[in-house]
Amino acid sequence: MKLAGRVALVTGGSRGIGKAIVWALAKEGAKVAFVYRSNQEAADKLVADLELDQHEALAIQADVKDKKQADAAVEKVLEKWEKIDILVNNAGIIRDGLLALMEEDMWTDVIETNLNSVYNFCHAVTRPMMSARYGRVINMSSVAASYSNPGQANYAASKGGVEGFTRCFATELARRGVTVNAVAPGFIETDMTEAVVNAAGAQIKKAIPVRRLGRPDDISNAVLFLASEESSYITGQVLTVDGGLSLGGM
Numbered sequence: 001m002k003l004a005g006r007v008a009l010v011t012g013g014s015r016g017i018g019k020a021i022v023w024a025l026a027k028e029g030a031k032v033a034f035v036y037r038s039n040q041e042a043a044d045k046l047v048a049d050l051e052l053d054q055h056e057a058l059a060i061q062a063d064v065k066d067k068k069q070a071d072a073a074v075e076k077v078l079e080k081w082e083k084i085d086i087l088v089n090n091a092g093i094i095r096d097g098l099l100a101l102m103e104e105d106m107w108t109d110v111i112e113t114n115l116n117s118v119y120n121f122c123h124a125v126t127r128p129m130m131s132a133r134y135g136r137v138i139n140m141s142s143v144a145a146s147y148s149n150p151g152q153a154n155y156a157a158s159k160g161g162v163e164g165f166t167r168c169f170a171t172e173l174a175r176r177g178v179t180v181n182a183v184a185p186g187f188i189e190t191d192m193t194e195a196v197v198n199a200a201g202a203q204i205k206k207a208i209p210v211r212r213l214g215r216p217d218d219i220s221n222a223v224l225f226l227a228s229e230e231s232s233y234i235t236g237q238v239l240t241v242d243g244g245l246s247l248g249g250m
Contacts, residue, residue, distance in 0.1 A: 001027075001028045001029030002028040002029065002224070002228045002229070002230075003025060003028040003029045003030035003086070003227065003228065004028075004029035004030075005029065006025075006029065006030040006031070006085040006086055006227075007030065007031045007032075007033075007077065007081045007082075007083050007084050007085050007086070008025045008030045008031070008032045008033070008084070008085065008086035008087070008088065008227070009032075009033045009034070009035070009073070009074065009077050009084050009086070009087050009088070009121070009125070010022050010025070010032065010033070010034040010035070010088040010090055011034070011035045011064050011088065011089050011090050011091035011117060011121060012034075012035065012036070012037075012064070012090040012091030012092060013032075013034025013035060013036060013046075013088075013090065014034060014036035014039055014042045014043045014046055014059070015039070015042055015190075015191065016188075016190035016191055016216055017090060017140070017185070017188060017190060017216045017219045017220065018034065018088075018090040018091070019046060019216070020215075020216035020217050020219065020220035021088055021090060021216075021219070021220045021223050021224075022034050022046065022050070022057070023050070023220070024217070024220035024221065024223065024224045025086065025088075025223075025224065025227065026050055026053075026055040026056075026057065027055070028224060028228075030085075030086065030227075031055075031056040031057070031058075031081055032050070032055065032056070032057050032058070033057070033058040033059075033060060033073075033076070033077045033080070033081075034046070034057070034058075034059060034060070035060050035061075035062050035064060035073050035091065036059060036060070036061060036062075037061070037062075037063060037064070037091075038061075040059075040061065043059040043061070044059065046059065047059050058076070058077065058080060060073045060076055060077075064091045064113060064117035064120065064121070065112040065113055065116055065117055065120075066120075067120045067123075070117070070120035070121050070123075070124050071120075071124050073121075073124075074121065074124035074125055074128075078128060083128060083132060084125050084128055084129065084135075085129075085132075085134060085135060085136065086135070086136045086137075086138070086227045087121060087122065087125050087129075087135070087136070087137045087138070088138045088140070088223055088227070089117065089118045089121055089122070089137070089138070089139045089140060089162075090140045091113060091114075091117050091140075092113060092114045092140060092158075093109065093110060093113045093114065094110065094152070094155050095107075095109055095110050095154060095155075096151045096152055096155070097151055098150065098151050099153045102153070102154065106154060107154045110154040110155055110157075110158050111154065111157065111158050111161075113158075114155070114158035114159065114161075114162065115157075115158040115159075115161040115162055115165070118139050118162055118165060119165070122137060122139075122165075122169060122180075125137070126173070129173070129176070129178045130173065130176045130178065132177075133176055133177040133178075134177045134178065135173070135176075135177065135178035135179070136178070136179055136226065136227045136228075136231075137169070137173075137178065137179070137180040137181070138180075138181055138182065138183060138223050138226045138227060139162050139165070139166050139180070139181070139182045139183075140162070140182070140183055140185070141159045141162045141163050141166075141182040141183065141184040141238055142155070142156075142159040142184055142185060143184050143185070143186050143240060143242050143245060143246050144156045144159050145159035145160040145162070145163050145184060145238075146160075146184075146246065147246055159184075162182060163182055163184075163238050166180055166181065166182040166236065166238070167236045170235040170236030171236060174235055174236075179226075179231065179232065179234060179235040180235055180236065181226045181231070181234060181235060181236065181237050181238070181239065182237070182238045182239070183219060183222050183223055183226070183238070183239050183241060184238050184239065184240045184241065184242070185214060185218075185219050185241050185242065186208065186214055186240075186241065186242025186243055186245040186246065187204055187208065187213050187214060187242070187243075187245065188213065188214040188215065188216060188218065188219060189213045189214065189215055189216070190216060207245060208242070208243040208244060208245045209243060209244030209245070209247060210243035210244055211243075212243065213243075214241065214242065214243060218241055219241055222239050222241045226239065
């Protein structure tokens with residue numbers, strides 16, 4: 001198994017893409033802790049399912065926007081398994097609306113959840129990873145960081161920030177054996193994108209060269225690669241996983 005003996009922490013890990021990432025890492029031998037916001041029932045079920053499949057797992061309730069709670073979540077993992085080898089900053093939300101009609105909380109909630117949380121957890125794992133001289137950090141971006149979509153100024157700003165942060169953080173930690181990369185999904189079939197997909201219908205698939213929506217496993221496979229030894233010479237990069245959507249062809 002590629003990740004035998006490794007310890008991973010995934011934010012937003014109880015459903016959708018995050019859940020797929022948790023399973024992918026666990027199946028490759030990692031001990032996996034994941035952070036969830038409020039759905040304890042879903043988190044408990046995921047832990048039970050993982051343990052039934054002979055994987056070690058830990059669910060941590062926390063608000064990723066809160067630095068103290070992020071620090072406490074990291075400390076819980078260190079107390080249980082003594083290290084964190086892999087951090088996946090997956091937690092994210094959308095609050096779409098044209099800027100002229102966007103309330104302040106729609107802006108701040110998205111920036112704090114999607115971008116500030118990346119700082120919170122990266123800051124918390126920096127010293128442990130530097131001391132171990134090993135680490136894999138994978139931040140979740142989006143094609144929205146590079147391609148405009150009306151009504152998503154807040155979301156695009158947060159993901160653009162994630163990509164800039166990823167490049168700078170990668171430069172800072174490269175000499176300590178820590179790689180930092182991002183994954184930028186296109187349209188993936190999850191609860192978060194359901195409303196957008198339903199509204200656009202078949203038009204979305206026509207815009208995607210491979211003619212299908214992405215699946216959570218398409219993203220978790222990319223994360224798994226960046227978390228593995230095979231990616232040791234890759235850092236500061238954004239891996240776009242969108243079925244060709246960003247190519248802009250017809």
